[in-house]
Amino acid sequence: MKFIASPGGQLSGDIRVAGDKSISHRSIMLSSLAEGVTEVSGFLEGEDALATLNAFRAMGVQIDGPVDGKVTIQGVGLHGLKAPEGELYVGNSGTSMRLLAGIAAGQDFTVTMTGDVSLSKRPMERVAAPLRLMGVEVETQEGGRPPLVINGKGKLKAIHYDLPMASAQVKSCVLLAGLYAEGETSTTEPAPTRDHTERMLNGFGYPVAVEGATARLQGGGKLSAMHIDVPADISSAAFFMVAATITPGSQIILQHVGINPTRDGVINILRLMGADITLLNERVVGGEPVADIRVRSAELVGIDIPVEQVPLAIDEFPVLFVAAACAQGTTTLTGAEELRVKESDRIQAMADGLHILGVDAQPTDDGIVIQGRGAEEVVFGGGEIESHHDHRIAMSFAVAGLRASETITINGCDNVATSFPNFVALAQKAGFKLEQVD
Numbered sequence: 001m002k003f004i005a006s007p008g009g010q011l012s013g014d015i016r017v018a019g020d021k022s023i024s025h026r027s028i029m030l031s032s033l034a035e036g037v038t039e040v041s042g043f044l045e046g047e048d049a050l051a052t053l054n055a056f057r058a059m060g061v062q063i064d065g066p067v068d069g070k071v072t073i074q075g076v077g078l079h080g081l082k083a084p085e086g087e088l089y090v091g092n093s094g095t096s097m098r099l100l101a102g103i104a105a106g107q108d109f110t111v112t113m114t115g116d117v118s119l120s121k122r123p124m125e126r127v128a129a130p131l132r133l134m135g136v137e138v139e140t141q142e143g144g145r146p147p148l149v150i151n152g153k154g155k156l157k158a159i160h161y162d163l164p165m166a167s168a169q170v171k172s173c174v175l176l177a178g179l180y181a182e183g184e185t186s187t188t189e190p191a192p193t194r195d196h197t198e199r200m201l202n203g204f205g206y207p208v209a210v211e212g213a214t215a216r217l218q219g220g221g222k223l224s225a226m227h228i229d230v231p232a233d234i235s236s237a238a239f240f241m242v243a244a245t246i247t248p249g250s251q252i253i254l255q256h257v258g259i260n261p262t263r264d265g266v267i268n269i270l271r272l273m274g275a276d277i278t279l280l281n282e283r284v285v286g287g288e289p290v291a292d293i294r295v296r297s298a299e300l301v302g303i304d305i306p307v308e309q310v311p312l313a314i315d316e317f318p319v320l321f322v323a324a325a326c327a328q329g330t331t332t333l334t335g336a337e338e339l340r341v342k343e344s345d346r347i348q349a350m351a352d353g354l355h356i357l358g359v360d361a362q363p364t365d366d367g368i369v370i371q372g373r374g375a376e377e378v379v380f381g382g383g384e385i386e387s388h389h390d391h392r393i394a395m396s397f398a399v400a401g402l403r404a405s406e407t408i409t410i411n412g413c414d415n416v417a418t419s420f421p422n423f424v425a426l427a428q429k430a431g432f433k434l435e436q437v438d
């Protein structure tokens with residue numbers, strides 16, 4: 001499937017973007033392991049979250065829905081999962097594979113997980129290594145790639161794990177395995193990463209103590225069912241935040257967006273660049289901070305992105321590069337080598353696409369240097385872009401269409417359905433000139 005982004009458009013209105021992907025994954029995982037019935041609302045009906053849902057169904061959990069974002073999960077308790085009949089196919093979803101690995105480690109059966117072409121290239125040694133320290137036999141393909149085979153061990157060894165990289169997936173994998181360990185399991189991260197696992201475990205009545213960079217839990221407790229209201233995903237909202245910012249005369253309100261401080265780097269970085277972003281009705285919903293976000297168009301300036309913001313905005317860089325192209329001056333990103341091992345090599349994929357559209361973007365090992373063209377009325381030329389089947393690359397170039405002189409064709413957009421299935425419809429409603437063609 002292709003996107004055709006025609007030049008022009010202006011954003012207005014109030015919209016609610018798709019449910020938070022990270023929280024949706026965890027809502028299925030933790031409610032399946034809980035005792036009692038959990039109801040989830042606002043669930044992301046995207047392929048990644050559905051991959052997690054189907055994996056737990058395959059391990060014997062009764063799950064009804066999703067219907068209009070509502071899912072009901074009959075928890076089976078920490079020890080109630082059953083061996084799946086075949087392999088668990090988790091599609092494009094790194095979060096499913098890496099978090100499930102931690103849960104599978106504590107079962108008394110073997111789980112084999114496979115993924116699509118993109119996921120099959122992504123590194124899994126980062127979860128295999130700590131799980132082996134916990135006493136589990138883990139198999140990967142050459143280079144630590146999937147399929148990932150976890151020979152569940154039942155009772156695990158508790159460990160302290162110093163994360164070699166800032167990764168919420170690795171942290172969560174170790175903490176989830178720690179539910180099945182004897183004694184205290186703890187993680188220390190080199191920089192703050194999203195803390196949805198810690199917050200949601202506490203919400204399910206399973207204490208996780210967080211002190212500075214270290215999170216700790218005791219194995220052998222229990223989770224008690226609760227209601228989960230999943231906020232809209234700040235990572236999906238980011239496309240509209242940048243779109244409204246770079247398109248003169250725009251104003252948009254994004255409703256009920258999760259603004260967890262471990263996820264708000266996109267707001268901080270855009271504000272440093274001069275964006276006009278206001279948080280309205282700030283509130284806490286189910287242990288997660290939420291707000292309506294008003295964005296008005298603004299002139300941006302290039303910046304050196306503070307390195308401490310990198311893990312807090314890790315999924316938003318593709319669209320932040322589009323913002324940087326629309327700024328006056330140079331924007332420099334460093335410390336973001338993790339972008340090279342996402343659904344695509346996001347540094348190279350964005351640099352290649354920006355070049356095609358006439359923007360000077362020089363990739364480096366751990367970031368990029370973008371020469372903003374904000375002084376010009378039209379920032380991007382037209383052309384044909386490869387998304388590399390990466391949802392965030394596809395949506396980022398759709399945003400570029402708002403400041404382009406010619407049509408931008410974006411190839412390989414099917415995977416937008418992994419995180420934001422109604423992106424095109426919402427973008428059209430908000431004022432993008434965007435079509436999708438098969």
Ligand SMILES: O=C(O)C1=C[C@@H](OP(=O)(O)O)[C@@H](O)[C@H](O)C1
Pocket residue numbers: 021022023095166167168169170172194314315338
């Ligand atoms: O824990 C999570 O839900 C996620 C963590 C991040 O990955 P890393 O842990 O690899 O940084 C992020 O890129 C991904 O989209 C979701």
Ligand SMILES: C=C(OP(=O)(O)O)C(=O)O
Pocket residue numbers: 021048092093094095096315342343392419
């Ligand atoms: C990196 C992402 O997801 P995952 O790691 O779950 O595939 C993402 O959604 O940008």
